[in-house]
Amino acid sequence: MQTTINWQAVKPESIYMNNEKLFKLEQTIKSDYHNINGIIIIKDGHLAYEKYFNGKGPDDSHHVASVTKSVLSALIGIAIDKGYIQSVEEKVIDFFPKYISDADKQKQQITIRHLLTMTVPYPYEDWHEPLDILCQQQDWIKYTLDIMGKNGDLGTFKYSTAGAHLLSAILTQSTGKSARAFANEHLFTPLGMKEIPDYKMNAYGFDDLFGKNVKGWVHDPNGHSTGGWGLTLTTRDMARFGYLYLNKGILDDNRVLSETWICDSTEMNPNNYGYLWWLRQEDGLSTYSAIGDGGNMICCMPKMNMVVAISSEVIMNPRDRWPLMKEYIIPAVINK
Template identity: 45%
Template sequence: MNDAMLLREIQAEYSNSAGLVVQKSGKLIYENYFDGHKETDSIHIFSVTKSITSILIGIAIDQGYIKSVDQKVLEFFPSYIIKRRENTIQNITLKNLLTMTAPYKYKWEPYTKVYSSEDWIKAALDLLGGNGTIGDFKYSTVGAQILTGVLENATGESMLKFSEKNLFTPLAISVPTPISFANKEEHIAFIKNKNVSGWVVDPKGSPTSGWGLTLSPKDMAKIGQLCLNQGNWNGKQLVSACWMKESTKEHARWNDLPYGYLWWSLDTDGSGTFAALGDSGSTIYVNPKEQVVIAIACRFKPRAKPRIELINKFILPQIK
């Protein structure tokens, strides 16, 4: 790879990049870290967390804890009390949460209301439904928090423990320690600090499903390689190939961008490409046709450019 050209582009247009890992056919072909970051540093991966949650949902289905994505969301919350005149919520399915086609009772996401509450799952459930139409795409980070409750209620154990046992330990990824915030300032510091580690949890100890996980670029590449291998890792099927195929294909669409089960489907050329995309540019990119996995970890930066153009113009052409 033309390292000088790539570095110039990153410095000029993607200066908040912390680390870049490129793999071809399962082998590391490029690795670099920027702005003082090291190989072992973990970074908050923002909404890339959603795609990892999708893998965990698939594992729970494979293991029989969840019957189907067509199950109604409220089946997992039998004690939840529905407010009067609220009928929409009863018909929302797990698939609607996974494909961002569930309606919510807000115009703009009420992050502060949810993340300052004592129970983030219930706070998110209270926002589900309303007068919107089931099936219309509405991207929701707070709504994704409901999936934590689905996993924990279905499996009977914490999402942290379930992910440790079924994903992180098999991939030899250091198990994220729970992080909680005492105030708004600690929350902001977590998002903005250069090197953070762990997984954000609510006051009850349940982790975030839509953001809040930290990983190193190499850890992100392991997740990508697992997905490229259709859920297989060193001969062991961690999540079914059927789930990986189903979860990374188009089920919904936001403008011209196809969306799967918490994955973005980028297959515009028959390559089967899909990606996990997070705020500030963090990316796990998987191209099955070229057998390429690219992991990019990025520090927080408002309105940072997505990394897909960087990948398509300055990385992929050099490794095909």
């Protein structure tokens, strides 16, 4: 497998692209998917397709929302590879002794693996997490640790952005660096991605955390990079990250992440959710995807040796990207 992405236009004899499907894809985006800013297809290590919309281009960064979670998962894997964290079986409370003096039995059992797989109980209904309350706290870590393990059974899937933020704090406790700084050194730079500057935040309103003022990588009032959202990436950098996983942890002949971590992160299970990656099996095609609000997506298709990156403006209730994948993008890429 090619370990370096060829960013030049792919040779016609190497990969055949169905131009009719691509034309229909672009027309459908313009008519029905107005918030899509960019799409990249990497096939067999080659740039097979790259298109931008809404005046955006390859150098523009986008708030990728919950795609941040999958990047954070990679950072936890790198930290384990390098010995900063022993394993996914380490107990969460062991990283925060100053916060927890008397944890109940269930809270004592929660591990890094539970945070990665979203199988920690919290006192809210699934998909109704009160992020507005989290964002009003002076100490997001204390708030999340206080509610962690309540109202439910350990091992049952419940989506939690606050839980992902705990993983960011665990990374900082283990390495002495924010997730942003650790990523710059051990992930972004080795992949040839843009480094993320340390932007200071003076306000924590909606636009600062989620909206038009988001830049770099958002952090909480105590400097922890947000674990569940807040990262900005170019569409090309989204594709680079996906190709790292597709290529089993190697890019540009550099081992960035262990193959074991990638396999564990993307192994199919009844929850269809790995280590902060969404898993899908449909029509004989297995995929794993980093997915964020607005329809941001990095979809890896091992069987096709293909990565699709879609950058989007974060909006409420965007159209599902999978119909685009199924009806236009996948059929557009045909091996001769």
